[in-house]
Amino acid sequence: MIPRPLLELDEIVVEYPGNGRLKPGFRALHGVSLSVAPGETLGLVGESGSGKTTLGRAVLGLAPVTAGDIRYDGRSIAHLTRRARRALSKDIQVVFQDPYTSLNPAMTVMDILTEPLLVTGVSRSEAERRVQALLDQVHLPEDAARRLPREFSGGQRQRIAIARALSRGPRLIVCDEPVSALDLSTQARVLDLFVEIQEATGVAYLFVTHDLAVVRHISHRVAVLYRGEVVETDEATKITESPDHPYTRRLLLAAMVPDPDRQAQRRAERRSMG
Template sequence: MSTTAEDAVATGTLLSVRHLVKHFPVRSKGLIRREIGQVHAVCDVSFDLGEGETLGLVGESGCGKSTTARVVLNLIPATSGTVHYRGQELTELGSKQMRALRRDLQIVFQDPYASLDPRLPVNEIIAEPLRIHGLYDADGRTRVRDLMRTVGLKPEHGNRYPHEFSGGQRQRIGVARALALRPKVLVLDEPVSALDVSIQAGVLNLLDELQAELGLSYLFVSHDLSVVRHIADRIAVMYLGKIVETGPADQLFDGPAHPYTQALISAIPLPDPRKERARERITVIGDVPSPANPPSGCRFRTRCPKFAAELGEAERTQCTDVVPELVERGQGHPVACHFAERRSLL
């Protein structure tokens, strides 16, 4: 029997997302701005996040990763679909109802400099969630200092402002702020993409340590598969608003089956020059289609090397007319491709 993304939620699942859709209206210019179209940012996305698990959500810029993360946390209202946290539906809750759940669901944004208030010292930035939720008591100052130590910062620097820290330190401040309420789920939106490689390693190691110590679950959003491979237990690959392949990280890297996943993995540089020169390269053609007017059938077909060079007329018609379902097709994990084929690329 085939396995689909809609299978029953496993025991221990914290977050369950089903058929999530987010469309943004496109409006005309002028005094009366009428809706003339929609941007299909997220289209029928489903996944689960288990306790203590890291799910990597990957894809190139503009594929809908960050929008998915924000809709999951109800920071942006969903067009349709459901998000269940421990059995409670989030998409139907208002801002007041969500406030109590914000303690369990936190986010670390991509740009730490933009997400930290430049007018507040670090002590107040980290203490702000505690004050908002009425948890800043007589031990509040001690708790803030402990959080700074937890993320590798010196408590005596708490009176400094964000601009006085390096990029890696600012990202650690963002992590400390997110941890202040002791959440169960932490959404990490490109947390290391703006950092140098050496600093990236420090932040990733910190996240590993915090997960082991605090039992956190991560939804890790990134375009860098080499980073995701280091930290993720499972990976979901997105293209133009849809998940096209998902499975255990090792399985996905050892044998990617979707042409888009294969192209992403083949672009990861290898440290051995001989292996790098001898490896198979899979390249995509053309530009990403507009999400306001996505292609029919398989959304990747306009750039797919298999569609362009390997398929016959009848097979191309199937790709053009039929939307491929995200199901297990004999590759060991769900793939949204009519002609999925595993390849070893690393």
């Protein structure tokens, strides 16, 4: 028996209204349908302006759904009230792109990580105990709890952000370009951490990125967005090795490779494709 998808997007349309002739309306997503299974990573790939970030924001309730439906565990969540959306945050969390701005610089790591627990009625002693377990889960030292975000590197700050997303035991995390602000070696270590956490907890990821090399590292399946439409969806190996759509092939040629000669060849091939 095939399990029910954890997340389903059914012909989603997102439109932003205009303001007369000075600011015309804009349709960011054109009837997008996707699904994410429990414990799966769906990589969502596209260049700037493709609609991938808008899709993630729609799942989080941060972008208006003009038409279609979003279902989480069989329940429609496209038009939840603010109170219902807050209740859903236990199950759906987010890791944003920039670890430098996503953490409150005035709060210690302990305060950052206990805050989402304390609002649910967990005692402070229990919250602090859970924080130590979270720090261990993301491979940060115990004394990290007493320090401020500015005392950490970019990769470490992103680990703190991941710990915060994990604090309430979500079943789905929307990852919005979570490694794009990091150098390549740090990217690889953070991606390995995402995989490790998924294997340990069974959490599902909607992983938004512009980089096919990143989705090759972490995703089970990949959906490619181009101008607000899904142009290709398949297993990650198929998409990253032999894509069918010309746009996906251009993305693949744009992905970084360690061999400088091969990288130069890719740039030449991409230019020849227009």
